[in-house]
Amino acid sequence: MASTPPKPAPARYHGVAILLHWLLAGLLVYQFALGLRLDAVTGTDKFAAFQLHKSIGITILLLSLARLALRLTLPRPAEFGQGAQKLAAQVVHWAFYGIMVFAPLSGWIIVSTAKLKVPTLLFGVVPWPHLPLPPAFNQPAVLAHTVLTWSLPALIALHVAAVTYHLRKRDEVPGRMFPAATSVVAGVIGGVAWLGLTAALGLSGPLPDLWSHKASPVAEPPKLPNPLPYPTPAMPSPNAEPAPTETAPGAEVAVSCDWTVQPGSKLGFTAHYGGEPINGTFRKWQARIKFCADDLPHASIAATVTLASAATGDADRDENLRGASFFDTAQFAQGRFSASGFKLLEPGRYAASGKLSLHGVDRPVRIVFTLVQRGAAATAQGSTSLSRLAFGVGSDEWAATDQIPDAVAVQFTIRAVRAN
Ligand code: HEM
Ligand code: HEM
Structure with missing residues (x-):
């Protein structure tokens, strides 16, 4: 063939x-x-x-x-x-x-x-x-x-x-x-x-900004589990009508100024690395809040944050954050914020001055927040900007601010119900 x-x-x-x-x-x-x-x-x-x-x-x-x-x-x-x-x-x-x-x-x-x-x-x-x-x-x-x-x-x-x-x-x-x-x-x-x-x-040649923030792969920080170690009652929707009271109209009611933080509250932060935003949340924290709008001199907040619970959507990066160059959680497990100097800025908007203890350093910090209060339920949303270097967060090669700027934004949403 x-x-x-x-x-x-x-x-x-x-x-x-x-x-x-x-x-x-x-x-x-x-x-x-x-x-x-x-x-x-x-x-x-x-x-x-x-x-x-x-x-x-x-x-x-x-x-x-x-x-x-x-x-x-x-x-x-x-x-x-x-x-x-x-x-x-x-x-x-x-x-x-x-x-x-x-x-x-x-x-x-x-x-x-x-x-x-x-x-x-x-x-x-x-x-x-x-x-x-x-x-x-x-x-x-x-x-x-x-x-x-x-x-x-x-x-x-x-x-x-x-x-x-x-x-x-x-x-x-x-x-x-x-x-x-x-x-x-x-x-x-x-x-x-x-x-x-x-x-x-x-x-x-040009260096186009290829980063589409809409499609950012930085994982949304995981939904917060209940940040509190104790069970909390179901939270009324902030839009719900105030619950009708059993009290006779005109009767004087002693209203508590203590608030209990509810699930759905969130404590987050945004840092930058090489121009890219890195969003994180603290999964474990708690706060004691005393607040009556008509008694600001006695209002106070005391919050404790478990620093090892910082989550940025990347396990290795979180490990780094816990390490000696950043939070050093082996030595400084918690951050604490306490404030008592509350001021009304405009209707529904307040400022509070206090002290943040972080990484073994105490510094004055001022927060500004809006407050929507409906009956026994309230939502406070606010933010502040911190200098990480003032707290010694980011040492050695991370102290330079060209890659990681000094300013870190902290944001919070606190949903709370009035304690009885
Ligand atoms: C970064 C630059 C270059 C790379 C990476 C590259 C790579 C290659 C490779 C891998 C081959 C082998 C192809 C094969 O047999 O699979 C090849 C062949 C060839 N390249 Fe390039 N090349 C480059 C630049 C150039 C330039 C500047 C010229 C012309 C001035 C050129 C002309 C040729 C020619 C004529 C062949 C065919 C050679 C043959 O048939 O034996 N290349 N090149
Ligand atoms: C054929 C493809 C590539 C070429 C020709 C190339 C070329 C280079 C060159 C010339 C440098 C500077 C090296 C120096 O100064 O010593 C560099 C650095 C770098 N490249 Fe590439 N690259 C390539 C692909 C990639 C890819 C795919 C990635 C990542 C996905 C990457 C990531 C990097 C990084 C991170 C550095 C900095 C390294 C350092 O820390 O010194 N490159 N590259």
């Missing part, structure tokens, strides 16, 4: 392979240049630059895997040359593929094992997960990323030198990576200009 002769190798690369070669070449050069810029940019630009670097890097990883799959399946021109020349071409080409896969992988490991994890939202749209790896992988990954990415310019130089050699010899090699309609000289000039343009864009 006559066997079918093998198909002759094509004269040039497949159109898709050519497209991916030039697209990936441009992306790699852009990405390298952007990588060099990561250290220099500051503030929100830094965050934008990292989100862009991660987005382009993961795109490179996915396109390179596709390129490799096509290389193994699509017909391609026969390997050129003999002996050492052929081997050198193979080494350089496979080294390129190695960098195209392992440089992005090492970058992904760096961000997955960083002390403070910043979520990745590819191009502001697609949440990208962190690899489940221990922190011990971080330093080797940084080293691998540096070595792999710095090999790129060396390989490009060798590759372009080889193409120049083939151009001078006027053989068919340079034309194999250009579409048939392109003259080889125009192709090479266009290719080099394309890489020059992407290098310039990476070094000094």
Whole structure:
């Protein structure tokens, strides 16, 4: 039986392979240049630059895997040359593929094992997960990323030198990576200009804010379980009509100024890391509240917060917060806030001055809140801004404010019912 002769190798690369070669070449050069810029940019630009670097890097990883799959399946021109020349071409080409896969992988490991994890939202749209790896992988990954990415310019130089050699010899090699309609000289000039343009864009191009706050992957802090260690009665809806009293109209009723905090109350905070907001809540806290609008001089609040209950939607980051550089909960388990100087600012809006004890430091703190009171139920919502450094929260490498600004916003919603 006559066997079918093998198909002759094509004269040039497949159109898709050519497209991916030039697209990936441009992306790699852009990405390298952007990588060099990561250290220099500051503030929100830094965050934008990292989100862009991660987005382009993961795109490179996915396109390179596709390129490799096509290389193994699509017909391609026969390997050129003999002996050492052929081997050198193979080494350089496979080294390129190695960098195209392992440089992005090492970058992904760096961000997955960083002390403070910043979520990745590819191009502001697609949440990208962190690899489940221990922190011990971080330093080797940084080293691998540096070595792999710095090999790129060396390989490009060798590759372009080889193409120049083939151009001078006027053989068919340079034309194999250009579409048939392109003259080889125009192709090479266009290719080099394309890489020059992407290098310039990476070094000094715009850093668009890819972070879509609408699609923020920062997990909503988990719903608070009952923050109180004791059971509480069901809370009437704040909109409900006041419950009718059994007392005769006009009778004097002694109204209690003590309030019991109800489930649904929330104590949260917002810090920033590299321009990105990080929202957290304290899951365990309690407060004793004395408040009668017509007796402000005797109003008071005393709250105790279990600092280890801070939850930001990322277990590793929470572990960090509990650690010696931040709250140091092994030494300072609780934060305490007490205030008694209440003032009416305008109807329904109050300020209270008091003292916050945190991380072994006492500082005056003023809170401002609105109060909606309906019968025996009340909702207070307020906030304050704290200087974390004034309390010594964030030491060593975390004391610098370019990555983590000093100001941390604290917000609270307290739902309470009047105690009998
Ligand atoms: C970051 C820049 C670049 C990368 C990563 C890159 C990568 C590669 C890879 C991996 C191959 C092997 C294709 C295969 O057999 O699967 C290849 C082939 C080729 N590249 Fe590049 N390249 C880059 C820049 C350039 C430039 C600037 C030129 C032209 C001036 C060029 C011209 C060619 C040519 C002509 C081939 C075909 C070689 C052959 O058929 O043996 N490349 N390139
Ligand atoms: C082929 C793709 C990539 C290239 C060419 C590249 C290039 C670079 C370069 C040149 C640097 C600066 C290195 C230095 O100054 O020593 C850098 C840093 C960095 N890259 Fe990439 N990168 C790539 C992919 C990624 C990906 C996918 C990620 C994350 C998902 C990433 C995350 C990082 C991080 C976190 C740093 C800072 C590392 C440090 O702490 O020193 N990179 N990259």
